[in-house]
Every structure is written in C-alpha cells, then in structure tokens.
Amino acid sequence: MNLPNYAYFRGEIVPYCEAKVGVLTHGLNYGTAVFAGVRAYWNEEHEQLYLFRVVDHFQRLLHAAKIMCMDFDHSPESLTELTLKLLRKEGYRCDIYIRPLAYKADEIVGVKLHDLVDEITITAMPFDIYVANDTNAHVTFSSWRRLDDNMIPARGKVSGAYANSALIKTDAVKAGFDEALVLTQDGHVSEGSAMNIFMVRDGVLVTPTITENILEGITRRTVIDLARQELGVAIIERPIDRTEIYMSEELFMTGTAAQIVAITQVDHRQIGTGKMGPIATHLKELYQQVVRGNLPKYSRWTTPVYTSEKISAAD
Ligand code: PMP
Secondary structure, rough: OOOOOOEOOEEEEEEEOOOOOOOOOOOHOOOEEEEEEEEEEEOOOOEEEEEEOOHHHHHHHHHHHHHHOOOOOOOHHHHHHHHHHHHHHHHOOOEEEEEEEEOOOOEEEEEEEOOOOOEEEEEEEOOOOOOOOOOEEEEEEEEEOOOOOOOEEEEEEEEEHEEEEHHHHHHHHHOOOOOEEEEEOOEEEEEEEOOEEEEEEEEEEOOOOOOOOOOOOOHHHHHHHHHHHHOOEEEOOOEEEHHHHHHHEEEEEEEOOOOEEEEEEEEOOEOOOOOOOOHHHHHHHHHHHHHOOOOOHHHEEEEEOOOOEEEEEEE
C-alpha cells in the first residue's frame, strides 16, 4: 500500500512521517479509538475526484466518538472541510481511501474513557480493490461470534472491536476462503468481517436489521436506496437464519472498501446459479456510476474535491 504524503495531525496538516504517537498512547494500548473509512473516486472525464457520502461517514464517526465519551468541537461539515484541504494538498488523481481516526491520546496506564485527551487524525492514500475476488467470492461461516452491542458496539467502528473482525478474516483466509460471515450470539447472520450482507430470497432483497450487531453501513444504505429506486426490488430488513443463506438465490456483501462483492459459494455450497446474479450485477454497475459522479440524480452523495479549473497540490 502506498503511504500518504501528509496527515492531518494535532490540528494541522503535516508531512506523514511527522504524524507519530508514543507507544503508550491510550488508543493504541486499549483500542480506545474510533475510525472511519471513506472513499474518493477519480473521474478521468470530469478531471475530478469525488468523495462519496463523506458527511454521512463523519456523522457516523462523531456518533461513535460520543459512545466512547470523546468530546470534539468538530461537525461532519468541518471534518469534510479538513479532508478536502488534505486531499487538495495531496493532489491525488486516482481512487483514494481516507482514514479518519479519533483516539484517546494520553500516554498513561489506566483503562477508562473519561478525563482523557481526544485527538483526530486524517490520512488519505491511493486505493484500489479490497476483496480481489469480487464477482465470485467463496465464503464460510466463522467459528467466531460477532461482538454484541453490550460488549463493544458494532455500530460504532471502535478500533478495539476490530480484533474480532481480524480473527474472523484471518481464520477464513487461512482456511482457503475469501471472506467469512459471522453469527450473532443468538445464531442469526450478522455481517462479514468488514462488510454488510444481502441475500435474495424469492426475488426479495433481505438484509439483517440494524439491531443484529452490524455496522450501520453507508454502502448498505446506498444499496437499499438504489435497489428500491432504480431496480424496483422489494427490500426487507429482518433477522436471517444461517440456512437461509445456503438457500438464497443471490448473495453479496457491501462496504466502502469492498464496494459490492458477489458471493457464489458458502461453505462449499453453490449459491443460485454459481455465478454473480442479476441483482448484484446491476447494483455493481450502478454503484460505480454513482460513486464516480456520473449520475446527476445522486450528486447529493458526491463531493467534488477540486473546485478550481486547475488541479494543484499547492495549498
Ligand atoms: N461492517 C463492518 C464491520 C465494517 O467494518 C464495514 C466497513 N466500514 C462495513 C460493515 C461496511 O460499512 P460501510 O458501507 O459504511 O463502509
């Protein structure tokens, strides 16, 4: 992965190599941090870089920060402004991943959330695909269980909770799968290691409700809107049993990094025809048009980075 040139760090944009924290930093030791993952897409024809649903991502980050007793003066809009400044300074002309991170910055020993200093850092780097096999992924059900809202809230994108995602992902990959689906404590399908899950049953698109210990995905919301408005497909949000997944006609995962990943096998059982299905295919194409700013109907979701004619890395 290419490292960024700059970082927003301790209130200013600095060279990336200067954005360093001490090894005792609270967030590093105890996972007391929350993060976001935003994408920006380069549109060659428009000579423009478009941030996708950036305000929604920062809104979710600030909600998660609140759960973790963090106190910031920032709004989603002010964090978007900082991100635009950083991206203009980087001057990228390719697809980008932005990583905002809010963390407990004190270098102390002591597990708690209160009376600590909260910092925000933002970095942005070139990024392409996250799941290589995104048209015919083979997934398994993880032997790990999803964290419950009363353990570490999944809706919060809390750094410490990603040890759960990492266990899920690594065990699946080492067993030869592309990804894994994970069950809640009561045995319902929750999501993937860093993606939400959708299945098609009897022509209806079904996805777990937000109380199934999922991250309330922004790609999930986008896909729900697009499926309803552009494909005219009925959508139900409800608990899903494991065996419904094996019986589904189509299956796909969604996420900012993963985008839309079609699953064609689960635990060596073929899903549908064994090829990416029509709904996933349609949504995948549509999603690429929307995120690259090619569909004016959805321009409310895209924020152009370069506002002047000339793209300049100068601030
Ligand atoms: N679930 C988890 C656990 C994730 O980490 C992610 C990635 N942010 C998602 C789902 C997808 O969320 P989004 O579409 O907002 O990126």
